[in-house]
Amino acid sequence: MNTLEITGLKxxxxxxxxxPVRAVDGVSLSIAPGETLGLVGESGCGKSTVSNATVxxxxxxxxxxxxxxxxxxxxxxxxxxxxxxxxxxxxxxxVTSLNPRMTIGEAVGEPLLVRGLARGAALREQVGALLxxxxxxxxxxxRYPHQFSGGQRQRxxxxxxxxxxxxxxxxxxxxxxxxxxxxxxxxxxxVELQARHGMSTxxxxxxxxxxxxxxxxxxxxxxxxxxxxxxxxxxxxxxxHPYTKALLAAVPEPDPVTQRAKPRVPLEGEIPSPANPPxxxxxxxxCPLAIDRCRVEEPAWRPVGAAMVACHLV
Amino acid sequence: MSDAPALVVENLxxxxxxxxxxxxxxxxxxxGEVMAIVGESGCGKSVTAQAIMRLLPDAIRxxxxxxxxxxxxxxxxxxxxxxxxxxxxxxxxxxEPQAALDPLTTVGSQIAEALRQxxxxxxxxxLRMLRDVGISDPERRIDQHPFELSxxxxxxxxxxxxxxxxxxxxxxxxxxxxxxxxxQAQILDLLRRLAIERQTAVVLITHDMGxxxxxxxxxxxxxxxxxxxxxxxxxxxxxxxHPYTALLLASIPRLSxxxxxxxxxxxxxxPSPSEYGPGCRxxxxxxxxxxxCAAETPPLRPLGDGRLTACFHAEAMA
Ligand SMILES: Nc1ncnc2c1ncn2[C@@H]1O[C@H](COP(=O)(O)OP(=O)(O)O)[C@@H](O)[C@H]1O
Ligand SMILES: Nc1ncnc2c1ncn2[C@@H]1O[C@H](COP(=O)(O)OP(=O)(O)O)[C@@H](O)[C@H]1O
Ligand code: SF4
Ligand SMILES: [Mg+2]
Ligand SMILES: [Mg+2]
Numbered sequence: 001m002n003t004l005e006i007t008g009l010k011x012x013x014x015x016x017x018x019x020p021v022r023a024v025d026g027v028s029l030s031i032a033p034g035e036t037l038g039l040v041g042e043s044g045c046g047k048s049t050v051s052n053a054t055v056x057x058x059x060x061x062x063x064x065x066x067x068x069x070x071x072x073x074x075x076x077x078x079x080x081x082x083x084x085x086x087x088x089x090x091x092x093x094x095v096t097s098l099n100p101r102m103t104i105g106e107a108v109g110e111p112l113l114v115r116g117l118a119r120g121a122a123l124r125e126q127v128g129a130l131l132x133x134x135x136x137x138x139x140x141x142x143r144y145p146h147q148f149s150g151g152q153r154q155r156x157x158x159x160x161x162x163x164x165x166x167x168x169x170x171x172x173x174x175x176x177x178x179x180x181x182x183x184x185x186x187x188x189x190x191v192e193l194q195a196r197h198g199m200s201t202x203x204x205x206x207x208x209x210x211x212x213x214x215x216x217x218x219x220x221x222x223x224x225x226x227x228x229x230x231x232x233x234x235x236x237x238x239x240x241h242p243y244t245k246a247l248l249a250a251v252p253e254p255d256p257v258t259q260r261a262k263p264r265v266p267l268e269g270e271i272p273s274p275a276n277p278p279x280x281x282x283x284x285x286x287c288p289l290a291i292d293r294c295r296v297e298e299p300a301w302r303p304v305g306a307a308m309v310a311c312h313l314v
Numbered sequence: 315m316s317d318a319p320a321l322v323v324e325n326l327x328x329x330x331x332x333x334x335x336x337x338x339x340x341x342x343x344x345x346g347e348v349m350a351i352v353g354e355s356g357c358g359k360s361v362t363a364q365a366i367m368r369l370l371p372d373a374i375r376x377x378x379x380x381x382x383x384x385x386x387x388x389x390x391x392x393x394x395x396x397x398x399x400x401x402x403x404x405x406x407x408x409x410e411p412q413a414a415l416d417p418l419t420t421v422g423s424q425i426a427e428a429l430r431q432x433x434x435x436x437x438x439x440x441l442r443m444l445r446d447v448g449i450s451d452p453e454r455r456i457d458q459h460p461f462e463l464s465x466x467x468x469x470x471x472x473x474x475x476x477x478x479x480x481x482x483x484x485x486x487x488x489x490x491x492x493x494x495x496x497x498q499a500q501i502l503d504l505l506r507r508l509a510i511e512r513q514t515a516v517v518l519i520t521h522d523m524g525x526x527x528x529x530x531x532x533x534x535x536x537x538x539x540x541x542x543x544x545x546x547x548x549x550x551x552x553x554x555x556h557p558y559t560a561l562l563l564a565s566i567p568r569l570s571x572x573x574x575x576x577x578x579x580x581x582x583x584x585p586s587p588s589e590y591g592p593g594c595r596x597x598x599x600x601x602x603x604x605x606x607c608a609a610e611t612p613p614l615r616p617l618g619d620g621r622l623t624a625c626f627h628a629e630a631m632a
Binding site for chain 1: 354355450464466467494495496497498499500502503521522523524525526527528547548551552561562563565566567568569570571573574576577578579580583584
């Protein structure tokens, strides 16, 4: 059984001008046990909305989200509570993710205490072990978040997310707020934890190099839809969708020789509003290859080699 | 590219109260050249830019150094004269273009303001500039307000307004940090083209080594208020000689590395100005540090290949 199975997910928000904001508009993906799936795309394409729906923080407008076989759409409070123990979230901003008035020991131990899984000396011991697991010290438990740097705070957030030994970890831009040197520490930690615990991970990022570094398969999102989903090496060595190609060409690589030799794939214009997505292929307004058919007919989501792609010209 | 530098920053030092923020920073930028200042947050990039523009917040003092614009020392000229320098000889753009633009004034009037003219008198020139920065449909955009435009378009407007008076120097503080990668690529291409066409000297401030690799002719790597290493971009990336530069480059995940392999890590964290001590400021995190590093400040010295490095062990890094 897949740890996560999302089918035909739509999440719409009420829009200002009447038309709903189609933040997520027909997304399907699955994550196998122990697998890390990357979700990449530019801001506003719907990545955080998918993450929030995955841990039950948002309910689907349409479609299905199953964690370990249990349906979240329309689930009761008790079911959602049980699922949240299995699917834990790590957010981008380690500063706002922690209550400034709680010691980090209280923060990390809270999920265990609230669910009656440990207290007293046993709780302290488990908290100490969790802190050590993320590279902090057990005696840090009595300190407050402000006494830690951004990178250490993200470690604390990760320790808290691990407390219930979740089957699925959802990381929404977990290193985007961190400086380069600290980012490497957290990426190393995440890779190490994956290997040790074998949990499934949904790893959301706008950074294609970071996603390549930690993921097994990668989904590329554009305007509420997935345009391509493929095994990592396949996606990076042989991108098929014109948007995937453009994104990869736009990543500035920290090597002047490679970077300056790289062909540009210029994208026209800007990302349209999800309240009013273009007809046909949603990417056609910016696509360098678009033909008349792209402007009227939606491309089917179909397998091409080891990849799934939605483009008429692939 | 002419040889006389458009901008020279000499030995710039800045302090807040007793704490030094920036210590002896110096560099030159030639016409048409893009020089990047790169470093992690808090290392002093933005205050350096503000000092060059003479726009430092009241709390921060310049405690030493000179700033030469076209050979003229502007560090002590009166504010009235400085106002003429800003916008005419030297302009600045920022990370958040929407915040820097006036929401109530049309795009065209804001660009005309940089020429100190009413829009009616310079409309043709403003339209040409809008076209030059890649704004499609400039006849319509010229009368729109910033909130009607995307972040990428607002950054193009900022660039138009910064460059229309043909300043010799453009300071760009994280101009693409708030933008998506596909838009960032467009803006970097634009900056490079304009620098060459207009022979503008560009100081590009960024925390992103990828941006440096893409656009900078030369780069200065800053750490904790000082320049750790500076020189031609190609040389610095190919063979970093300061341990900080080397570790920083090795800690970035690349499209060419082995997925899930261990990234190089710089232990600990960046010190804050109140923690700056004697010696090399990187010493407490540096794998090569010895007793001398902790006690003495390594001078920024030439290594003979056009680069300057502030490390006692730079030769051993080769
Ligand atoms: N609560 C909300 N109400 C209305 N619109 C929203 C809400 N949350 C997100 N959106 C919109 O949905 C789209 C997708 O947002 P998001 O999932 O945050 O994208 P990403 O994480 O990829 O940047 C955006 O256009 C965003 O403005
Ligand atoms: N207005 C200010 N008041 C007090 N301290 C400041 C101010 N601006 C910057 N600093 C301090 O100066 C140092 C350098 O800041 P800054 O130049 O903004 O760094 P960077 O742009 O490299 O991230 C930091 O320690 C910062 O906290
Ligand atoms: S379907 Fe057409 S418009 Fe869409 S990505 Fe493919 S070629 Fe471009
Ligand atoms: Mg998001
Ligand atoms: Mg700054």
